[in-house]
Amino acid sequence: MFHQILKRIALVAASLFAANIAMADSFERNIMTGGPTGTYIQFGRDIAALGKTCGLNLNVVESAGSLENFSALRNRRNTQFGIVQSDVLEYLKTYEAHDAQIQQAVRGVRIMFPLYNEEIHILARRDIADIRDLAGRRVAIGKVDSGTYLTASLMLDILGIKDAQRLEYTQDQALPLLEQGEIDAFFYVAGAPASLFVKNNIDASRFHLLPIRDEALMRTYTPTTIPAGTYSFQNEPVSLVSVKAVLMTFEYEPGKNAYHRESCRSVSDFSRLILDGLERLQGDGHPKWKQVNLTAVPPGWRVGACVRQGLESDYKPTCVAAPVSSNNEQYLDLLKQRLKP
Template sequence: MVFRLASAAIVAACLLGPASAAEFEKNIMTGGPQGTYIQIGRDVAALGKSCGLTLNVQQSAGSLENFVGVRNRKNTQFGIVQSDVLEYLKTFEANDPEVQQAVRGVRIMFPLYNEEIHVLARADIKDMKDLDGKKVAVGVKDSGTFLTSSLILDILQVKTGERVAINPDTALPKLLAGEIDAFFYVAGAPAALFKNNPIDGAKFHLLPITEAPLLATYTASRIDAGTYAFQKEPVDLIAVKAVMMTYDYDVKRNAYQRESCKAVSEFSSLILNNLEKLQATGHPKWKDVDLTVLPPGWQVGVCVKAGMALDYKPACKAPEAATRQPDGNEEYLDLLKQRLKKQ
């Protein structure tokens, strides 16, 4: 059932077409207003603004909608997607023509950071198995949270009493009011939803997720004590990788494709040359970014590689990039280029 819902969500619905170069528009699909994706998108947009490049940060339901957006939504060159969504699509691509069509042309831009899988539950619910028979919010159907929660519950054979398809922003007040028993939220810690809302640690807690069958797909992780005010002890759980996706634009096709490719190259160059700035001033998750950890089976876009080239000349130069002295990053860039050549 999860596969069919996801397949329906990603079937191609429109063709990429031309746009006016004079008013060329660039967008990044992110997530909900309190999620990590939207903050990462705002950091990238701010970096572009410092060079005179406008990037519109679009809210969305999450990973599935973002993947579809990169493939089908006009003037949408970037989207942030969970790695388990990519693995899911790659698994079914070979035998499903609809999935083959949906993923055609979608490419990796950069791997980002690990996103922790939060399950906030009543205090009397001690582990994932205790979700049997409970009313659990699993995210809206176009979100990565929905796919992840559905996969986890199915892998663990947890038979919930009801799976409620609502987003985490809606689920939190329902949990606090006793209308549901728990909810899933895939987001890089610290997640603003949990930091900016009062939660009684005596009544609610994050569930540990340590079941061995999940480690074939997910990465073991930990949220340290005090990350959230209600959480006094560390919690061992699992995480997925957040990945920035783009499209493999053909510069020979039309003006829209040329301008979009140029935008991808520009932002690829900006992120590479200003990663230290993002780590110093952006969301804390930038500190965990490793641009060499590429998801298996996915290719890096040609426009991304163009922007990564050592001889690439961006349309503008950030002050930090223009004045910074050599600091040994040449070796880092060479390593990244070698890794990408293997794709």
């Protein structure tokens, strides 16, 4: 199952390339995010708002999630940024050396910044006590090409849960189906507090978040806890696991053509804006910004040259308006050490 999912990245990349050959050459900036109620899209909007303080427009694009976002960075015109889950990156690295299609899919994709840990939520009926109890149940695992789909598939396979009925519903589709008794549980990878669970009145007597403590999962995922009261239906702390969300970009070559030159400049500009504006993002943006450590780069992945250019001490963003700024010299020195090629 792992390899079939990763092969799909190459197929998505090919289809995106074919679909974008005829696109207009006009320059614009886009960030691939996720569904309308997810944390990715809120992070994208926060970054776009930061760009506006500099007079730089950034379009926030809804998507299926991590797999589509990764492929789009290499193949979707005018797409310089995308948010991807770290387990997607880990399994790409695992298979890259032995698979030419995956090598092609990852070529040129680079790290921009690590972001935050995303909790793996499994909302289930009360009579389901443990993730292994999903055997034989109707389980929504997310839309194909989403990070939730990949993570749910990997976790069920790692645990050897082969007989769960895996249904390809988004989390927005899955919640009413769970409430109506059409499914028994659904996966949702999102930074807590996830707005889907905050905005909906979920019946605590019927549904709960499954604890995830299985040792077999700890080799791939990070243990974490959702504190009591994070959601109205959740009165006790819940131990589960998480993956890291990572902001990705492409290795543009400024000498190649005008599009590469403008895209590289945009990557440099937003790298600097995020660094200088991190305090503002932590104060005004999604609560998960408070957990962001820009130096926690996943092992084995290269940081883009255009990113590093934006972190040079004398780099100035090409702003139309005055950019946000902060006193970040010590943080900048540490970041530059961590992001060396």
